[in-house]
Amino acid sequence: MPTTPHDQPEDQGELIPGMVRSSVKQAQAKARATRERKAAxxxxxxxxxxxxxxxxxxxxxxxxxxxxxxxxxxxxxxxxxxxxxxxxxxxxxxxxxxxxxxxxxxxxxxxxxxxxxxxxxVLTPEVLGLVGDVATRYAGTRDDVLRLAVPPRHATTEQEPPGEPAGLLPRDSGAAAAAWADHPLAGAWLSHLREGAAPRAVWNPPPAADWPRLVAEAALSAPGGVVVCVPDGKDVERVDAALRATGEPEQHAVLTADSGPAARYRSFLRLLRGERRIAVGTRAAAFAPVRDLALVVVWDDGDDLHAEPRAPYPHTRETLLLRADRAGAAVLVGGFARSVECHHLLHSGWAHELTVPREVLRRAVTTTVAGATEHDLVRDSAARAARIPKQVHDLLREAAQEGPVLVQNPRHGYVPALACERCRTPARCSACTGPLRLGSPTEPPACRWCGEEAPAWACPECGHRGLRAPVIGQSRTAEEIGRALPRVRVRTSARDGVLAHVDGRPQVVVATPGAEPVAEGGYSAVVLLDTWLLLSRPDLRTEEEALRRWANAVALVRPGGRALVVGDPAHPAVQALVRWDVAGYAAREAASRAEAHLPPATRLATLTGGPGALDDALTLLDVPEPVEVLGPVDVPDAASEPGERQRVVVRVPRAHGSRLSASLGELQRLRSARKLDPVRIQVDPPTL
Incomplete structure (x- = not known):
């Protein structure tokens, strides 16, 4: 039966107006607090x-x-x-x-x-100054550099309680002196470092050297903060393990993008708050906010992974040199090979050389070239023409009984390129004209671009249906070696599956350059195949890069190991590898570039864009004499028509490099203010 107002209890009627009055008072109090907060x-x-x-x-x-x-x-x-x-x-x-x-x-x-x-x-005064220096050096903006220097915020990680501050006292010199005993001048360099001076060195260790341990001992000998930059995650893991093995694992933090947002920001905060004093990472670690910077270290500065692919395209080596100059810190630039830029640092007197005596190099590794002597040609007349001559098979068979053997193959895949068996015409896809390849021995030829299969391919020139493999990938090489050595385990390491480490058991590892795993105790032998491929790249640094990749592979041998090169024994880069004369080769390359007016003897920049945009940029660009403008030339691009994108090279003497960067920076500001068409500007690009 429905109730009426007369049926409600008397106390409930009095309760409703009281609730209304209470709600009104709460709303008024909330509005008053909001007004006070806004006023404040x-x-x-x-x-x-x-x-x-x-x-x-x-x-x-x-x-x-x-x-x-x-x-x-x-x-x-x-x-x-x-x-x-x-x-x-x-x-x-x-x-x-x-x-x-x-x-x-x-x-x-x-x-x-x-x-x-x-x-x-998160932005310290030192890093802010470095960001400005890098932006000026590479004609970019500080905003672009800050995106590289300061990682994105992770709020949950930021709320974690801080830890204890790291000690800044240098490590006892005994362990460092023992590790660097093969380097005659290392003792003086370490002594100056511990005293708080700023010694600068270019370091080339011998093959089979445990370079992560040497870097760790140098970092722990510094009396303040240290920044260590290496090319990739594998090298970061090796330096991290070396620092942990010293018995002081709470001194360093790892900064890599692969570690994830939370772990990366946690390491960043530990360095920022002074809980860690050593930063180890890839190129972004060059901006790590360490306190009281005393030493910067860059390993393998010739690796293209040190070149930032995003604007303003800074290089790790140049960033660390700018930072060391600003902070008055020591510098150690190391690598098994020596870049032309490092030779310039030595030639100008800015840095000193840290190397080992020639007898140490002779004990470290024995490097030979297949078919280099008359005796080799008598034993195998095809030693210089065969891809895998008899010397390689003999070395693999013998060395595989002693431990792991490394075979470097420049191309990944099975058969990455095909050609007509009769006339050598490259095999192309009929749908998109892309190159044909073989993915495995059981698959038909397929296009590398669109994936279209071509089981009935016929040569458009001669009509022949046979195919040959002008280039062999690491998978096919491993298959051939497995057939020749049926009782030996054969493994591969390439882009699709990179091995970081292998054990010391007898085996053969076929790897592409840069993907060579580290063997426990070192490799008993190293074989370098298809050296002509690395030497045939149309690039400014072709020979220098080839020698660097070969040296990094040979350096993975155990002390007293052997290396065999399949290539032209008269080529200067091959001869430099056999003699392990990386310093002499760098000097030779530097002299050649100076004659051609190429970096590092000069400072140059590339401007890339549409023809109209380039004309506007060159009109606005105010570069003082002497200056050379080369181009424009068409830039091949699959996404644009011929002539749609062009490139201009602007070149000045090295002494005028800062003026060129300043002029390019002003050009960027003028173009941005006037909303002109985009032009990509890159100062000192690693390649042309």
Whole structure:
């Protein structure tokens, strides 16, 4: 039966108006608190009320600090180096607070900071200065460099309690002196390092040297912060293991993108807060916020992985040299091969040489060339013509009984290219004209571009249906070696599956350059196949890069091991490898480049874009004499028509390199302000 108002209890009728009054009071209190909070936020602090903020904007003409006011509620949190959010051009923008000041040059009222994202001061003054130096050197913007220097924020990791600060005392010199005993000048270098001086060295260890241990001992000998940059994750793991093996695992942090956002940001914070003093990582670790920087180390500086593929395309070696010069820190640039840039550092007197005596090199490895002597040709008349001559089979059969053997093959896959068996015409796809390949012995020929199979292919020139393999991949090489050595285990390491380590048991490892695994105790022998492939690349650094890749492979042998090269014994790069004369070869390359007016004797930059955009850029570019402008030339690009993209090379003497960078930076700002068509500018590109 429905109730009426007369049926409700008397106390319930009195309760409803009371609840309404309570709700109204709560709403009024909440509105009052909101008004007070907004009023407090609108109140500008009296102490240093101006915040200079570098905005996270990609436009070059906005690469400068902007002034904002600091609300009273943010006065404590808004400290130099923190992340902030501001209102700019009608939109919310991210930025970094660079400094606080009492006055502003802006005549009108200032927009207030909207929010301090985090109280963590992630941008230190030293890193900020380095970011500016790198942006100026490579004609880029500080915003682009900051994306490389400061990892994205991970809020959960930021809330973790801080740890204990790391000690800054250098390690006892006994272990370091024993590790570096083969290098006669290393003792003096380490002594200067421990005393807080800034010795600079170019270091080339002998083959079979345990370079991660030497780097670890040098890092622990430094009296302050250390930055160690290596090419890839495999090398990071080796240096990390070497530092842990020293008995002081709490001294370093690993900075790599592969470790994930949380782990990377945790390592970044440990270095920022002083909980770790040694940063080990790939190219982004060059900006690690270590305290009291005393030493920077870059290993294998000739590796193209040290060249950043994103604007402004800085190189790890140059970044660390700029940082060491700014901080007054020591420098160690190492590698089994020597780059032309390192030779320039020695030739100019900026750095000193750290090498071993010739007798140490002779004991480390014995390197020979297949078919190099008359005796070899008598035993095998096809030693210079065969891809895998008899000497290789004999060495594999003998060395595989002693331990693992490494075979370097320059191409990955099974048969990456095919040609007509009769007339040698390259086999092409009938659908897209892409090159045909064989993925395995049981698959028909297929296009590398579109995947279309061509089981009934016929040569368009002669009509022949037979195919030959002008280039052999590592999978096919492993198959051939397995047939020749049926009782020996054969493994492969390439792009699709890279092995980091192999044990010391007898086996043959066929690997592509850069994917060679580290063998436990070292390889008993190393074989270098198809050396002509690395020497046939149309590139400025072809021979230098070939020697570097060969040297890195040969250096994986155990002390007293053997290496066999299948190639032209008269080629200068092959001869340099046999003699292990990386210093002499670098000097020869440097002299050749100086005659051709190429880096490092000169400073050059490439401008790439459409014809109209390049004309505008060259019109606006103001480079003082002497300057050479080469081009324009068409840039081959599968995504554009011929002539749609062109490239110009601007070249000046090395002494005028800073003026070239400054002119290119001003060009970037003018183009950005006028909204001109895009032009890609790259200073000192690693390749042309």
């Amino acid at each position: 936020g609108a109140t500008i602090t009296d102490v240093d009320p101006v915040a200079r903020v570098l905005l996270d904007l990609p436009l070059a003409h906005l690469d400068r600090p902007f002034d904002f006011s600091v609300p009273e509620t943010m006065a404590q949190a808004a400290q130099p180096g923190v992340r902030v959010k501001v209102r700019f051009a009608g939109q919310e923008a991210d930025g970094y607070l660079l400094e606080r000041s009492a006055e502003s040059d802006h005549p009108g009222p200032l927009q207030p900071l909207r929010r301090v994202v985090s109280p963590e001061q």
